[in-house]
Each structure stands twice: as C-alpha cells, then as structure tokens.
Amino acid sequence: MGNFQRLVAALLCVGREASAGKDGDAHQSDWRFTYRSLNKRAVSGFDLPSQQPPLWNHTAASIISTAKSLTRDSGAVLDKLVTTNTPTFANVLLPLARQDTEFALSAYGLQFYQYVSANASLKDASVEATNILDNYDIAASMREDVFKLVDAVFQNQTLAAGLDAESQRLLSRTRRDYISNGLGLPAGPKRDRWREIQERLADLELQFNNIYNSQNESVWLTPEDLAGVPDDIVNTFEKGSGENQGKRRLAFKSPDTGLFSQYATNGDARRKVYLASGNKVRSVPSN
Numbered sequence: 001m002g003n004f005q006r007l008v009a010a011l012l013c014v015g016r017e018a019s020a021g022k023d024g025d026a027h028q029s030d031w032r033f034t035y036r037s038l039n040k041r042a043v044s045g046f047d048l049p050s051q052q053p054p055l056w057n058h059t060a061a062s063i064i065s066t067a068k069s070l071t072r073d074s075g076a077v078l079d080k081l082v083t084t085n086t087p088t089f090a091n092v093l094l095p096l097a098r099q100d101t102e103f104a105l106s107a108y109g110l111q112f113y114q115y116v117s118a119n120a121s122l123k124d125a126s127v128e129a130t131n132i133l134d135n136y137d138i139a140a141s142m143r144e145d146v147f148k149l150v151d152a153v154f155q156n157q158t159l160a161a162g163l164d165a166e167s168q169r170l171l172s173r174t175r176r177d178y179i180s181n182g183l184g185l186p187a188g189p190k191r192d193r194w195r196e197i198q199e200r201l202a203d204l205e206l207q208f209n210n211i212y213n214s215q216n217e218s219v220w221l222t223p224e225d226l227a228g229v230p231d232d233i234v235n236t237f238e239k240g241s242g243e244n245q246g247k248r249r250l251a252f253k254s255p256d257t258g259l260f261s262q263y264a265t266n267g268d269a270r271r272k273v274y275l276a277s278g279n280k281v282r283s284v285p286s287n
Helices: 002-012 060-081 089-111 120-140 144-155 157-161 165-183 189-214 256-263 267-278
Strands: 218-221 248-251
Touching: 060 089, 060 120, 060 144, 089 120, 089 144, 089 165, 120 189, 144 157, 144 165, 165 189, 218 267, 248 256, 256 267
Parallel strands: none
Antiparallel strands: 218 248
C-alpha cells in the first residue's frame, strides 16, 4: 500500500485548502471527503472528469472525527471479511484492496493539512489524526485472522493459477506485506516486540515531521549568491533591510530551495544553502 499512498499524496497536491476561521472550526464538513459539484452548463462541450477535485473544507474537529470514523469503518470491513468460510480472491483480496484504497485516499487528505495549512489548529489536528491512523494501520497490518485468509488463497495452487498476472501480483504482494509486518514471526514475545518497535518508529517519525514542518529557518543571499536565478523568481524572495539591505531571504521550504538549486550558478552559495537547509532541524524532544 505504500506506493499507492504516495501516489495518492501526490494527486492530492492539486487540491486547494478552503478558507477557514481563526480556530479552524468555521465551516461544517461531512466526515467523508467532500467534492465540488461541477455545473454541467459551465463546462458545456467538455466531458466531466470521472472524479471531481477534493474540497479542502475540513475543520480541526472534523479532521479528528474523520480519522476515528475511518479506523472504525476499516475495522468493520476486516471484521466482516474474517467471517468468510471459503476464501477466494474475489471475496478476500478484492474487498481488502478496495478497503485499502478508500482508506488511503481519505487518510492522506487528512494528513495533508500538517504540511500546507497556515492554520495552527488544522495542523495540530492533522498531526493528531496521523497518530490515530498510524496506530490503527500498524494494528490492522498485524491481524493474523486476515493474514490466514490471504495465505489460504495463496496456498490454493489451483485457485492462484487461475488468476491473471495482475491479480497474482496483488495476491503475492499482499501476503508478503503481512509477513513483513511481523506475521512471519511466531506469536508471542518476538511479535509483540516487533509491534512495539513499529509503534515507536511511527511516533518518532511523527515527532520529527512535526518539528520539521514547523521550522521557519532561512538564509540571506547577496546578488552574487543569486547569480543565475531568474529575476522573476528572485523578486518573490523577501527583501532585506538594515544589516541585510540589498539581500534576499531564501526560506528553507518548497518551492524556494528547489528553484534556487535549479538555477543558481554560484557554487559556494549552492553549498551554503544545501548545508544550511539540511541542518535546519537541530533538536528533537528528549523523550
């Protein structure tokens, strides 16, 4: 699911966050992902897209409630799945793949706010939602009852041989992922320790990303440092004053650093920016 989730995250970048109130709760929002309704008359002569673009109107409260609802609904799907008596690709792998897809799409919509929103309450809610979703994902990926169904389909050579190449790949990769997520270990202390490690890693990653995204570090560059960078890009950088008179402020955030690296021809300046940007996170919580 990792590659698909990254694809979803990239696709979500085309969305635009809707305006929100000071506390992030100015708009009411259904817990599911909402989409703009397109007026057919406004696009006369053109085919409507099969999927309309997302509407970024979540509130801080709805981000949390959506995350909790996603985990409940996903868990209910898995609970229903394990009641299957005769596992096949159609009644195990397909429902599982659809559930993973729907979960990933909505989950990444909630997690996206922590990277782009200027609203502190939305960012904090997005971080909290990520923690909820990560913990659920770890638990779901270690459900032995679901793995047994997937493994039963895989071990049924007659059934597996009748699948097309794409379906065989999905079956093989799904089984492999469960094994990689700890179910290749015997139940007991080793598997429990594996889960503790995964939860700790998820927590550390969340802490780091939260610190990383909250940084506002920058560097002041002279006209010589900015040699090669087009004027229309340089003009978007903040002008300096006082001791930084005549300089431009390069923030260590996208797209500024990417544009500088793409065009700048001053080697010393490129090195300075690269090292400073790479070391902008200088401390992490001691716990």
